[in-house]
Amino acid sequence: MKSGLFKFLGTFLPLSLVLTVIGWGGLYLVIRGMLPTLGPRWLFFFLGVLALTGPAIPIIYFLNQRFPSNPPVEGMVILRQSLWVGVLGSTVAWLQLGRVLTGGLALILAGAFVMIEFLLRLFERSHWNPNKDK
Numbered sequence: 088m089k090s091g092l093f094k095f096l097g098t099f100l101p102l103s104l105v106l107t108v109i110g111w112g113g114l115y116l117v118i119r120g121m122l123p124t125l126g127p128r129w130l131f132f133f134l135g136v137l138a139l140t141g142p143a144i145p146i147i148y149f150l151n152q153r154f155p156s157n158p159p160v161e162g163m164v165i166l167r168q169s170l171w172v173g174v175l176g177s178t179v180a181w182l183q184l185g186r187v188l189t190g191g192l193a194l195i196l197a198g199a200f201v202m203i204e205f206l207l208r209l210f211e212r213s214h215w216n217p218n219k220d221k
Contacts, residue, residue, distance in 0.1 A: 098162060102144060102166075103142065105141070106140050107138065107141030108141075110137030114135065128184075131180075137173065139172050144166070147165050164211075174200070179196070
């Protein structure tokens with residue numbers, strides 16, 4: 088358990104803090120100081136991905152430690168899963184901007200992202216060789 092905590096503190100915590108500060112700080116500056124023209128809108132969505140990915144990293148890391156899988160997850164899998172959270176949040180914000188977002192559509196999008204991640208993990212599992220590491 089200590090190795091998992093040290094891995095988190097050494098690898099994922101600094102990344103999570105940097106993404107969170109850049110994302111939320113940038114969103115504050117964009118919302119408070121810019122007109123909603125094309126450039127700041129795209130910047131808003133980009134910073135929204137960063138702002139939601141940063142806090143999702145510790146949560147995703149904890150869930151992957153709490154519910155281990157075979158093969159065990161690597162660092163890039165945790166980042167990819169956290170990035171799905173940010174992409175989902177920005178997509179929902181974009182759809183809300185166009186006034187087309189419904190609760191059902193948000194659930195369908197979330198389900199699609201979960202299905203994509205499930206298929207990616209299934210692909211990784213099919214190529215995993217436990218004897219390769221020895």
